[in-house]
Amino acid sequence: xxxxxxxxxxxxxxxxxxxxxxxxxxxxxxxxxxxxxxxxxxxxxxxxxxxxxxxxxxxxxxxxxxxxxxxxxxxxxxxxxxxxxxxxxxxxxxxxxxxxxxxxxxxxxxxxxxxxxxxxxxxxxxxxxxxxxxxxxxxxxxxxxxxxxxxxxxxxxxxxxxxxxxxxxxxxxxxxxxxxxxxxxxxxxxxxxxxxxxxxxxxxxxxxxxxxxxxxxxxxxxxxxxxxxxxxxxxxxxxxxxxxxxxxxxxxxxxxxxxxxxxxxxxxxxxxxxxxxxxxxxxxxxxxxxxxxxxxxxxxxxxxxxxxxxxxxxxxxxxxxxxxxxxxxxxxxxxxxxxxxxxxxxxxxxxxxxxxxxxxxxxxxxxxxxxxxxxxx
Numbered sequence: 001x002x003x004x005x006x007x008x009x010x011x012x013x014x015x016x017x018x019x020x021x022x023x024x025x026x027x028x029x030x031x032x033x034x035x036x037x038x039x040x041x042x043x044x045x046x047x048x049x050x051x052x053x054x055x056x057x058x059x060x061x062x063x064x065x066x067x068x069x070x071x072x073x074x075x076x077x078x079x080x081x082x083x084x085x086x087x088x089x090x091x092x093x094x095x096x097x098x099x100x101x102x103x104x105x106x107x108x109x110x111x112x113x114x115x116x117x118x119x120x121x122x123x124x125x126x127x128x129x130x131x132x133x134x135x136x137x138x139x140x141x142x143x144x145x146x147x148x149x150x151x152x153x154x155x156x157x158x159x160x161x162x163x164x165x166x167x168x169x170x171x172x173x174x175x176x177x178x179x180x181x182x183x184x185x186x187x188x189x190x191x192x193x194x195x196x197x198x199x200x201x202x203x204x205x206x207x208x209x210x211x212x213x214x215x216x217x218x219x220x221x222x223x224x225x226x227x228x229x230x231x232x233x234x235x236x237x238x239x240x241x242x243x244x245x246x247x248x249x250x251x252x253x254x255x256x257x258x259x260x261x262x263x264x265x266x267x268x269x270x271x272x273x274x275x276x277x278x279x280x281x282x283x284x285x286x287x288x289x290x291x292x293x294x295x296x297x298x299x300x301x302x303x304x305x306x307x308x309x310x311x312x313x314x315x316x317x318x319x320x321x322x323x324x325x326x327x328x329x330x331x332x333x334x335x336x337x338x339x340x341x342x343x344x345x346x347x348x349x350x351x352x353x354x355x356x357x358x359x360x361x362x363x364x365x366x367x368x369x370x371x372x373x374x375x376x377x
Contacts, residue, residue, distance in 0.1 A: 031098030032116035038109035069124040074132035088148040091165040093124040095153040106286035115287035144363040146179040156186035179358035183208040185226040240273025247276030255310035270349035277351040
């Protein structure tokens with residue numbers, strides 16, 4: 001088996017061309033089917049058949065490795081005009097959920113690692129995150145605005161069950177009455193309802209649950225270590241019943257693969273208590289393009305060429321358009337159809353109303369008479 005060629009950057013892709021792309025390696029429970037060299041590395045590695053047939057052997061089990069990272073700051077600020085928050089916290093880098101489409105995959109290249117299998121098996125924890133958060137919230141010049149927790153990589157990915165970094169950060173934010181929004185694919189967030197419910201009563205928290213498909217088999221291939229669609233809907237219900245505002249993000253919508261589920265997804269979300277909904281069309285920047293092409297050929301070869309062609313039709317003939325507001329929606333007939341269908345289904349289910357702003361006026365640093373900050377952990 002040889003490494004496949006990259007698909008043509010423009011023009012329509014045929015089934016035969018799509019079939020030549022990608023390496024046929026599959027690790028059970030992992031999303032990526034290759035471990036391409038990071039884009040900043042000087043040398044690349046390509047598997048080839050040396051005549052001993054070893055390349056045809058089954059892939060060995062891939063162990064998850066968790067490494068400590070000493071962060072210098074924990075709140076990351078952005079000024080992107082098409083993002084509805086200006087600051088975020090990510091207690092982990094890399095994500096074991098292994099979602100093949102994850103827009104955060106290319107960030108692993110900064111550490112000399114691959115956006116492929118490395119991203120979902122070589123993880124970093126910011127072990128000093130709680131201390132940094134207290135320090136940053138205590139700055140005299142700090143002005144509170146909602147913090148988006150876990151927007152780059154899921155703050156409730158499997159390692160959080162033991163690490164409890166996210167819970168510690170939530171506790172600090174709760175102690176300071178600081179507004180926060182969360183987005184997750186994990187049912188583990190239910191563990192923290194005891195923190196989230198009182199914060200919801202104060203109007204300082206809201207949650208988004210990402211549901212990309214109701215097809216359990218497809219989800220297992222596309223998001224191998226995330227909660228099943230059923231569990232995510234159960235999580236929506238549990239949060240809603242606890243009085244926590246919860247929206248559903250159908251992100252990403254993949255034309256030719258999941259777009260037919262828009263109405264069913266929003267119907268199910270509303271039935272389980274969601275009060276809002278949003279979507280993002282699949283984005284394929286940097287290494288994600290090749291990783292996603294490989295995944296299509298490996299798991300849905302009969303639809304690979306059609307999906308790639310539809311994506312390019314929405315991106316002006318390219319795999320990705322990085323321009324503000326274009327990157328999450330696309331353009332053209334297909335993009336317009338997705339937008340219209342989503343808006344109609346959301347309105348029919350009462351999911352299109354404007355969400356109330358999170359309160360910032362309750363924020364207060366927790367300070368003792370001696371000037372010590374109370375963590376409340």
